[in-house]
Amino acid sequence: MKKAFLINAIKHAARQLLLMALFAVSLQAAPGHNQDVLDREVTLNIKEKKLEYVLNKIEEQTKITFVFSPKLIQSSRLVTISKSKEKLSVVLNELSSYLHLDYEVAGDKVILKRQLPDKATAETDNNPPAIEPVPITGKITNAKGDPLSGVSIVVRNKGGGTSTNANGVFTINADEGDVLVVSYIGFKTQEITIGGQHQLTIRLEDAIAELTTVVVGSRSLRPRSNVESPVPVDVISSKDLLATGQIEPTQQIQYTAPSFVSNHQTVADGTDHIDPASLRGLGPDQVLVLVNGKRRYNQALVNINGTVGKGSVGTDLNAIPASSIERIEVLRDGAASQYGSDAIAGVINVVLKKKTGTQVFAHAGQQYAGDGANLQLGINEGFKLGKKGGVLNLTGEVRHRNPTNRAGNYLGTVYNANATIDDAMIAQKGGWDRSNNMFIGNSRQLNAYGEANLELPISTKSKFYAMGMYSYRKGKAAGFYRYPKQTTQVVADLYPRGFLPYIGSEIQDRSLMAGFKGKTAGAWNWDVSSTYGGNQFRFDVTNSNNASMGDASPTSFYCGKLAFQQSTTNVDFSKDFGSQLNLSSFNVALGAEMRVDMFKISPGQEESWKNYDPNGGKAGGAQVFPGYQPANAVNENRNVLSTYVDVESDITEKFLVNVAGRFEHYSDFGSALAGKLALRYKILDALAIRGAISNGFRAPSIHQYFFNNTSTQFQLINGTLTPSNTLTVRNSDPIAKALGIPDLKEETSVNYSLGITAKPGRNTSLTVDAYRIDIKNRILLAGPFKRTTAGTSIVDQVLNNAGIGTDVQVVQAFANFVDTKTQGVDIIFSVSPQINTGNLDITLAANFNETKIQKIKGTDKIPAKPDSVGNYFYFDRAEQSRVEKANPKNKVSLSANYQYKKFGLLARATRFGKVSSLNADPRLDETYDPKVVTDASISYSILPQVRVTIGANNLFDVYPDKLKWFRDGTGDKTNIYYGNTSDGRFVYSRNATQFGMNGGYYYVSLSANF
Template identity: 50%
Template sequence: MRNTYLYRWLILASIFSLFIALTTSAQTISGQVTDATTGTGLPGVSVLVTGQTAGAITDANGLYNLSVSPGSYTLRFSFVGYTTQNIPVQVTAGNTSTVSVKLVEGLASLNEVVVVGSRSTQARTSTETVAPVDVIQSRDLQATGQIDLTQQLNFVAPSFNSSRQTVSDGTDHIDPATLRGLGPDQVLVLLNGKRQHNQALININGTIGRGSVGTDLNAIPSSAIERIEVLRDGASSQYGSDAIAGVINLRLKERPGTTVNAQVGQYYKGDGQVAQIGINHGFKLGEKGFLSLTGEFRHRGATNRAGDYTGPVYTNWNVGQQSGESAAAYVARRQSLYQQDQTLIQQNNFSLKNNLQVGNARVDNAGFFLNARVPIANSNASFYASGGLNYRRGLAGGFYRYPYQTSQVITSIYPNGFLPNIQSSINDQSLLVGVNGETKGWRWDISNVYGGNSFRFDVTNSNNASLAYLGTRNNPTSFYAGTLSFYQNSADISAAKDFGKQLGLTSFNVATGLTYRNDQYRIKPGEAASYLNFSPTSGQIGGSQVFPGYQPANAVNATRNVYGGYIDLESDVTTRLLLNAAGRYEYYSDFGGNLAGKIAARYRFSEAFSLRGSISNGFRAPSLHQRYFSAISTVFVSNGTILEPRQTGTFRNDSPIAQAFGVPPLGAERSTNYSIGITSRPLPNVSVTVDAYQINITNRIIYSNQFSRSTSGAGLIVANILNGAGQTDVNSAQFFANAVNTQTQGIDVVIATNPRLRTGTLDITLAANFNQTKLVGDIQRPANIPTDATFGNFLFNRQDSARLTVAQPKSKIQLTFNYRLRKFGAVLRFSRFGTVQAYDPANPALDEMQNPKLITDLSLSYRILKNLNMTVGANNLFDIYPDRLRVTNYPTAERYGSAALDNSSFGRFVYSRSATQFGFNGGYYFVNLSANF
């Protein structure tokens, strides 16, 4: 695969070089865009030829060049924080036209021309579209002080949510990201308008997005991004499966010049050191072409916010009362065991502090991206390409294995136990190539994008307890546990034409296209020592502790083909009424077809007020991961007293075991989206958008809870099924199933203004999202397994429902002040994260709730030189943490149980890891240097 991929790159590079050689010049429009107050050049201004696809971005000095044919045009100049200007220009053969513009300070991102959500050539700002769109510029991302793309978005887009997870296997290394409170797999990610591949990892631990497969946004260097468009509306009919909650479109940089951004920082606690450097350089290729190259390196140190451990270490004193034992005798026996343990702890100088890593995993990330366009000689067509390579290496801890846990620990190797680590190696690649142009008024595009993501698991500082008979010599402590991979190839052909003039309308755009996609999902098994039990009768647990390797029985190489076609109509029916209608049919080779449609409209009552709304249906096809993932893993489950390890098997939906349980084949999730909103300019320097929405989803795919074996009831049925399949070492079974229906309701609000000041400029933006998700209808259950509360044999319990309904903030409100005075700048941001909750699997009295918190970010910048800017800042300035867990398990005080498994870990979890608002690392300070040449 790697060699094949390299050959593809070499062939495409050769084609790319050929197109460069064919480049020729055309009529040129050039000029400079400057700040009307200071006279300095403005980099990154969008220059668009209205009614066409031609456009440019100004360089570091505000200069731009456009190549067009002779004729009359209107140029649209737009930039965040400035008022958009439309300038007419006449281009004649043999002459160079010069159009220079002075932009005046204006509203923030509500004035930026958007691309996503519309295939029309009419330039529309986010207040002029039929659906709400957030436009986030690269400087907005940089101003957050964050270095990962998911965290940058988390603090600039209220409808977007992403929190880092901890002690959750692979999910420690890839952040789940959501939109409007839905799942990571219900938002579609585009790169330069083309579908971006999913990650290889499926989230199967107790985190946000459990059972889902998202897109690894952190595989894309933020230094390569010019802007991000977030379409907050159902868009399956426009862009295909997954776009139930909306679409995130990442636009790569195009402008010439060099940009360097470097940052160092750390948390107030003195850990989590961060170092990042990103370099982007853009070249001109002829008069109209460009080549933009980006390299970025990020280092993120580990953090740890674990509490002091209060449980057993060498002697297990956390025992139950024996049959016939009196209460007094039980207390005395328990106390005697406790004292034995304390004596051994002191003798061995065992530290009870921080013996679990609860916080960010360590991650080192290196990425390279390119973005290019080359006009094809003597034609109205261009060749374009974009893509990149990204490599990430991570290190995260699991649960500590203590010496008393003799079934898991080889004490001759680890006399004091050990903290096992999961070491990840994540590779991400993508390459988009295409040709587009215009012929007789038809704008056409042919493209192909190939991309993939692989996730290799290695386990270090561990052991296979069943190899205890080998002693310390030749006994492995590191294991290769297997590799997940997902590859996707997408081909598209599309055409669009505006028939407005023929019909006597301002616009009547017709867009249509065909798509083909091939998905491939693989699981490669680990080495034998990572999963085998070499002494089954010894009572020792086989496989590498923390993460047993994938077994040969789990190996899979599954593919599917997806065929689709769509039509998209958009028309300015009158100067006040804008209509949009879209339909798409897609056929999946592994489960069938789906038809999605959308109708949307915007009516402008006046310059100060418009009403917009949409109705659509959508779908999300089950991922190949959900259909074919299987594994045997050690899962820590609360038994009401402690977290105990269980060998749990995840079995494929089409496996004999799932069929014996009565689990039906996976089908698509289906949605109905309703949206209505207003856009308003009540004052010349005030802009308001308010959008309400309701999203109904049926047959949501969930990752089931454990169905555990026992000697009676439903547990006996489970035992018989597992034993009959030869899974005698497996304690419980899990699988994926269409099981629940949900309804999500919410409101998005964005208010922007820039009050006139005597000195300097000030932009104020208030953005908020309020959402609520609830379960509706009955929960579908396996046909052959009765619900058994005694043994917790539920497909979907209270804890699972909380992850869908209350584990993400019910609201997020962000108020940002951006002040500029000559060389000085300041950004002050207040972010209020709403309530989150975690439910106990069975006992409502043990539920946990975290109250709303207000986070303050402050950064101050100064332009040292013309092209060099320094920023110092602090995120979470006042070192705010979430509420501590309410119920804590200190067995010496005879208090047991908690919500979400966290508090039954003997004090090691101070904050919930099952429901997170903004993380629990505390304050962070940083220094940033940026330069433009």
């Protein structure tokens, strides 16, 4: 029953699409113009069958095609007819008279339409009832006549609505006098009053400014496109995000914004679960994230392990449900003077949906290797509220990600450091599986999201708006295997063959924003809002032990929580004085912000961190991640007050000037002042030059002030990755001061940019923007400062004087100690060439970027250059390369998107530039060559509003270069160094990643719009 219904529905939809596609042609045709068709003979002997059945029989005999709307002609009506070798014209005339239809011939197609009311005969016993009023049908195209899919059509002041299918066709119920509101991003909205017509052909006019009008980068009341703005801004629509085949926002932006890089990390504690992201090669904490133009809170997690962004505190974009995103704006320019701290590299603004109707998203896929399956289901529902344009948009989304594993074979010893003895013990204990020792790849994650976005007009000049969002995410990732030979870490009675410990995460995000905005009688626009949000990260360890407890040790541990909350209140005003000053525009924006940051560390259970036998030589705490101790507990807050002025004016039609200034005062470190000047000059109508200069700042995050813990980190000691208890102390801790580390202060920056924008042809745009960012006093983790074998270094002395036992081998702290210079260029070229069939969009996007350390600052305790034991003061070569070389030096993407009727094709090739990781031992330096990753998909509209996509990301299964092995200088084949592979366990680098290490991925996805 259901199958038959679906088949009929598909058939009806196909007929309706054909009707509308040929509508324009049919207007030029007249009945009887093609006599050859009408002279074809038909034989029928049908009793009480549906009209659609009769038409099918006629099609089989005459080789013609009927085109019609099932609702329009009521194709389910029963028909009785008997004819023998009768001309088609006679049969059609009889059916049209009996059923009150008109027909027209166009080639081998016969278009059926309802008969006009004045032609219909009165109802009699021998005449079927007159046709009931029918819906309005129509077709919507662009100026070239190409059909537009997904166009919104609603009846003003009535509930419900619809959208066009892949052929631009729609059907909607409307009465005479109703007003249809037709809207589509990138085109001017049209309003059409219904008269006696039931069929419409609508052409929408381009509105480029509406397509690319940006929120970030300009507070002007005059809409500006990304090409017209004085600074570079990428505008990425939800359609473009969906087309990537990715289901996480960070990965969607990775493949649509040229200067944005984010990759999954592995064997990195909490960073396995929250991806660090980089804009223009800078740190995750040097880009500010907004949601609906309001500041988004940072994550609670501090990246302290050996990954990109070490020492930073970013903003977790994956805490936002992808199904709720309308578009993402990426401002690629310093904006601290406009938006405040963190905006050194730029701003990412996530704009949430506030449309009516229903959208459903589903995705299923997995890696070529057979692991890493992903499932996603998202539902977005918009409701109309009241009669003044209010809307409530709701989103629910669930994502599940299975882990991947790209570990190599373990080639080290298992039971004993002596290889000969070890081989005998392995044989004695029944062998050893060297291929199942680690899990290196994506962590397991289960994510659930809920989001609401509300806008409700109160009067003609004011409205209330609100947004709420919640996410719950649970993850599981592995650490390093603990082998039986590691007797200080393994309880043999619990794990005679060692164990692979797991770090579990439970991450919760909550945010709530509400505000009022409007316009005064004096034409001042005002906006008052308050936003509260926070992130909580809970750590659990399983399949582990506390070796100091012996057999009494539990195997699972609660290891504590990190939490960050932020409360922000904004008051903003703006007014355009252009008309009063006889200028095209002179927009003045000013406002104030009050913010409260709160950071908390909650200890774990005692068994997770305590050493119960400090003199017994056994390691205390849970292996892989010792819990936060009571001494690590933090519950701190700070206040931030700021005010800004932003003036933007079209001095002439060709010359645009923007000047902004911002003052911020922090309760914990002091004050900062930032300013900006941006200019744009139109040389020709199709060519303009733009540039900006600004100074910026980034205040130390409250996390960097107060974070402290002891964690297990693997340090390279004598060429071998060795688990080391690493103590991270507060910047204000006596240990940090004994090492000469000064108090934290803000990072300061100077940003320069110069670019051109051009429209060299119709439907063609080009932007080229060069930039330079000089940053002083960057805040990073100072260290790692290691104890020495001799025990006589300054590090040994400081730790011993502080009463820190030798079970702690490494210490580190946050400090301002590095000056850097980042320079590069962004290029974006897009064209939509006019072709005879379908629509084609081609985009070339490229970023070339380089960061260099200009200065490393030492103190009187430890010099900046190598000391007597060969260590750098704050940064060894490995840490330096994390800043300079761990992100690709360039990223170039070429994509082509072709749409033709029901079909869509997408192909994208992304070239990731080389990355490198250096080491204290130069022999272990690694450089990984550029790689090209190709994505492709094909989509098809199986129903007018349902589209299915089959695709592959990394189509050709490309992997980064493998880690290298080498022999020592003696030529002895037995002296093999495993390099950075950790005895063969790592095949690919975890320190510097271009695009991940998981290989090809295939998927099927479905999207539906109602």
